[in-house]
Each structure stands twice: as structure tokens, then as C-alpha cells.
Amino acid sequence: MAETARTPVSRRRPQDDPADPGDRRSRYGNRPTMKDVAARAGVGLKTVSRVVNGEPGVTPDTERRVQEAIDALGFRRNDSARVLRKGRTASIGLVLEDLADPFYGPLSRAVEEVARAHGALLINGSSAEDPEREQELVLALCARRVDGLVVIPAGDDHRYLEPEIAAGVATVFVDRPPGHIDADVVLTDSFGGARDGVAHLIAHGHRRIGFIGDQPRIHTAIERLRGYRAAMADAGIEVDEAWVSLGPTHPERVARAAEAMLAGPDPVTAIFTGNNRVTVTVVRVLAGRPRPVALVGFDDIELADLLSPGVTVVAQDAAQLGRTAAERLFRQLDGASGPPERVELPTRLITRGSGELPPAR
Amino acid sequence: MAETARTPVSRRRPQDDPADPGDRRSRYGNRPTMKDVAARAGVGLKTVSRVVNGEPGVTPDTERRVQEAIDALGFRRNDSARVLRKGRTASIGLVLEDLADPFYGPLSRAVEEVARAHGALLINGSSAEDPEREQELVLALCARRVDGLVVIPAGDDHRYLEPEIAAGVATVFVDRPPGHIDADVVLTDSFGGARDGVAHLIAHGHRRIGFIGDQPRIHTAIERLRGYRAAMADAGIEVDEAWVSLGPTHPERVARAAEAMLAGPDPVTAIFTGNNRVTVTVVRVLAGRPRPVALVGFDDIELADLLSPGVTVVAQDAAQLGRTAAERLFRQLDGASGPPERVELPTRLITRGSGELPPAR
DNA sequence: CTGAAAGCGCTTACAG
DNA sequence: CTGAAAGCGCTTACAG
Secondary structure (H helix, E strand, O other), X not given: OHHHOOOOOOOOOOOOOOOOOOOOOOOOOOOOOHHHHHHHHOOOHHHHHHHXXXXXXXXHHHHHHHHHHHHHHOOOOOHHHHHHHHOOOOEEEEEEOOOOXXXXXXXXXXXXXXXXXXXXXXXXXXXXXXXXXXXXXXXXXXXXXOOEEEEOOOOOOOHHHHHHHHOOOEEEEEOOOOOOOOOEEXXXXXXXHHHHHHHHHHHOOXXXXXXXEOOOOOHHHHHHHHHHHHHHHHOOOOOOHHHEEEOOOOHHHHHHHHHHHHOOOOOOOEEEEOOHHHHHHHHHHHHOOOOOOEEEEEOOOOOXXXXXXXXXXXXXXXXXXXXXXXXXXXXXXXXXXXXOOEEEEOOEEEOOEHHHOOOOO | OHHXXXXXXXXXXXXXXXXXXXXXXXXXXXXXXXXXXXXXXXXOHHHHHHHHOOOOOOOHHHHHHHHHHHHHHOOXXXXXXXXXXXXXXXXXXXXXXXXXXXXXXXXXXXXXXXXXXXXXXXEEEEOOOOHHHHXXXXXXXXXXXXXXXXEOOOOOOOHXXXXXXXXXXXXXXXXXXXXXXXXXXXXXXXXXXXXXXXXXXHHOOOOXXXXXXXXXXXXXXXXXXXXXXXXXXXXXXXXXXXXXXXOOXXXXXXXXXXXXXXXXXXXXXXXXXXXXXXXXXXXXXXXXXXXXXXXXXXXXXXXXXXXXXXXXXXEOOHHHHHHHHHHHHHHHHOOOOOOOOEEEEOOEEEOOEHHHOOOOO
């Protein structure tokens, strides 16, 4: 990569070193190696290694000489080589759906903080909700020999991970369970959260309640729909299937679904939305309507309290989800044994007004 | 890491292979290597390498035998070893302020997409606005020998990067320029954006306009303040220093600053906020006040259009920022030469109501 | 306290 | 078309 050194910064490799063997042409833009440091300091390779890694058993004088050579050459240990010998890469992979989705920001950050506390770096990637891309990304991370994986699955068959897990790659799934394999998983109680949210609407007098959720192949979408149906059943309300809509969460589809439920002679008087993206779109749809429609959304959204009415939500703690998963991962790496566990985090109903609107007449 | 293989998944390494030399005890949970594949297929190491990498010059029959051995052993190439030999790691580092900040989500995703198009993985980390942590993270990435770095700097002195850049690590700074070194940088036109936003408030009759921004050691905070002063000067308005407040962007500090400007006999009639976090807090403060106060914020925020009034903003394109930076990075890696460049992306004023309020009497 | 040799799992450069 | 040898930059295991 020497050809990219387009800066005026001068090369650190001194030309005037008589100890310079002169036969090094590494690919790393001529970076000095431990061998170079050893030659310049007049010591063995292992002594340099000791100094670089702060191992004991080096006289202060020798250490000083080595340190001087390190500084003079601008040496920085190649962790990529170190990793090959040591076996652990001190890095973990995080595969999620979309780095740009605000739901995953706090989750990523939480995973990062735990990784940092364990001295590991985070390699991050988006599956874009594409099972093939998920697999491609996960296997690329395995090829890099990450110590562990935190995966928010897009696909529903993770048997491709079996050899990797057997080979020792610690793995924790988050937000959705893996398919066809047994592994640690950290979830939000989607069923319970949705049931509570819908029950809240029923308690405020609603009976014709719509549900708009994500695609049916996504676990959380199904679970939240189950929660919706359970709450309706508990109240003895028969669900008209015209009130239920699952599908992609892009604004056009969601807006169409909402409009459909609100049209006709017998429109819904309330809507339960299955995630943050759906909620945002439905809020927009409802803002353009004269008659108030009650709304409870799964996931909290920024500024929800400042809208009129404020948006009542079933909040999940994305950061806690990430933290819990990452901590389980490092517990696996620290040698914890036992069967895979399933952790379910509770949700929290936050009432702000939209969920407490009475049914329109 | 064999101790973490707690799943019922069976080991892929067959025990019945007579070609098995039996003396391999790798640290990678006994992962098969090319050597193992070669032994099983009865071919040389180089032939395995050819098949794995899709190189030409292998008879279909040999290829088939090798492929069978690969499948039987569950071999996956160790890219970590490959990297050591090849020189390029096909990974880039992205150091930003906070993965959880919604501003950085689209930026990260855009960098990731460009990296993906170039076959590279993304290693991601938050500096938490701490210069030491930024340096620690950047140098850890250099030790891993990432091919390049995209850095949103927290610190103001990046001379520590000189040896790395000289050694060939491609580097692009984003959102804020580096300190004391010359390198590619992609910025938003903070000065122009702020000037336009403040001029918009002046055009709507305001003269007593507050400015609440980030800490003064942050480049964008200073630039936006400069834009504010320029707009005021252009209109012949003398700035009362009580209208200006720079500091940390946590809600308490920002709310206090806003309250102070709005108190007293001669309060400001409009506020210009320096970034998304400041805007969110000021919207909250203003929502609790009887008299309308005009507001223009730097950075767009979700649902801004649904508040009453809608929040007028000076929007920057975070995704475009990330894309531009990553593309420059890969152009460097592809051997582009020339002096470092500074790219400045324009902002866009989006009027939604809050910025068009007249001064309160 | 110090260092030479072997090896991590690949690719490179070369010879058959 | 195929493969043995050397080497990437470190650490490990061992001997002085």
C-alpha cells in the first residue's frame, strides 16, 4: 500500500542504521517488525516480544534499549500476526438488520461497551433483512475467526452455523430466536407486550382494533400478533381479519394498510402498531384525519411525548437487550457451560395520550 | 475454545480417517486446516489452496476430490492467516462518537455499504467524545492492520497517526477536520448552513436570537457559531453574549441555557440550535411555554414534521457524508494520488413552521 | 535474564 | 496440472 502514502509525512524507517539488514520488503508499506527492532536494539526476538507485551524478566537496561528501538522505528505490533499464534482474535461480530435503524443504535453501542470491557473489538454488519446476506456476513466473520457472534437473525434456518459453533465460535441470538439450532437467545417479551398494549386499548373501550405488523416470517411480528389475538380473545372479541395486516414496513404499504382499516362503514377505532417504523407511518396517517383514532405502538420513538396526543407505547430496552446478549457471549467465552438459555426481557407500557383516547362515535 | 462447545452439535472431525496424522491440536477448537484437507484428499497444500480460491489449473477430478474433503471436514479458510500473508486485511475501521446517536446510524450504514461493495468488513467503535479513547481505538485498529480508517475525530491533535499514514493506512476524516495533520476530510458546510438558518429567522423579523451549541472544542460547534455571527453581522445586529451558549449537549445543560435566554425583561424571540440533541431538548423546553418562540435547528430529526409547529431545520445528509468518505478511502486504497482534499457538502433548509413564527410581542 | 528454533495457517515464487 | 519450500510477523516451548 506504499502507493497510497500521499502525505508529506516522512517515512520513519531510518536510512542510516548500520544494523539495517536491508532486505525487508513487507507488504505493509514497509512497517518495521519485531525482527527489525531486535536487530536495532541488538537483542533477540523474544526479548522484544517480552518488552512489547510487558512480560517480566528483562533488565531495565535491556528494556530501555528495546524501547528506544521501538520508538525510533515507529514499531507497532501486528495484532493480525499475534492472533494467528494465540488463537483468540479479541474481536466479536454483530450482525443486525440495519445499522441505520434507530432501534439498533443503542443495541450496538451496548454490545460495543461490553466488548470493550473485555478488550475486544466489534465488527459490525447489516443483513438488510436478507437471509443470504446474513449467512454470507456471518460466515465471513467466522472466517476471520471472531471469538463470538451476536446475531439478530434475518433467516429462519441457522444450521449453517453448526460446524462453527462446534468449532468453538460463541454465539448468542438477539431479538429473534435462531432456526433449527439450539443456541442462547435474548428476546423481548413480544407476546406479553403486545397483549398488554392491546388490552390497554380494550380497557379504554375499544373493540374494533387494528393490528399492523412486520412480515410474517419475522418472529417478533408473529409473537406480537399472537399477543394481539390473545388480548382480543381474553375480552371475548372476535377478530375481523380485515383488521389484521402483516407485511413490509415501508411507508407505502403501512399507510395503505392503515387507510384500509379506517375506511368503510365499520372502521377500526384504534390501531396497535408492531414496531417503531410502523408506528411512525401510522402517526403520519392519523395526523391527517379529522376523527381521532387511538394508537398504541410497540417500541418507543423519539419525541413521542411531544406529539398531540403523545404516543402511548410498549417500550422495549434495546440497550439492555444488547448488553445481556454480549454478557452471555463473554460468559461462554470464559468457559461457562450448560445448555443454551432463553432470556426474555419485559416491556413497559408508557401512556402518553394516544392510547387513552376513547372510541370515536 | 473447545470448552465453550456446549451444544449438542457433533464434531465434524472424523475419527476414522487413516490419513489423519493425529498430531494436530490447534487452538481453534480443532478446526481443520488446509493441511488436513490436503492429507484427506491425497493432494498437495497448494492444490487445496487453488480450489479454495477458485484459481485455475486443477483438473475437474482433483477439484472434486478436494471439494469432498472440504465438505467432509467442514473446512473454512482462516482469513486471519490469509491476511498475514497477503498484506491487505479487507477490513476498514470506523471511529465515531456514539453508535447510539441517530445521526451516526445512516452514516455507518453508508460506510458499510461502500465497504461491502469493495469486499471489506467494517470494524466499528465509539470514542464517546473522548480524545484518549479515540486514539486508543484508532491505534488498536491500526494494530489489526485495517486497510483504512474513517474517523470522526474527538480530539484535536492527530499527529499520533502520522507513522500509520506513512506506513500506508488510508485515512479519511469525516464531519470534523483532523488536528495538526494534513489528510482527506469530508465535511458538511456548517458555517453556511448555520448562517442560512439564522438569516431565515432574521428574515422573519427576529433580532434577539439565541444560539445553543456543542462544546467549543468541537469544530462543528465553532463553525456553526461563526455562521450565526455572520448572519447577525450581515443584518447589522449586535450579538448580546447572553444569547450565546456552548457546552455539553446533555438535556440539563441545554435546558438551563434555553431557560436563561428566555428569562429576564429582554428575552430572545428565537433560538438557533447547533445539533439534533440540542434541538430535541429545546423543543421540549419550548413546548412547556405559553409564548411561542421561533426555532431553527441544525440536523433533521425524526417526526419533526408532526410537531406543532413543525420544526424548521438545516438538514445535513449523514448518509452522503459517510458514502463520500468511504468512497474517497477506497480511491486511496486503489492507488489514487494527489494532495489531501477537503470536500464540503451543502445543507438544506427545510421550513416546517417553527422557523417562520414571528417574534412574540 | 536471554534467545534460537519451531510453528500458527495460509500464500508466494518457483520448479517440475 | 501439481507440489515442496520459504515466508508473512508474531508466540510457544524450551534450553541455556
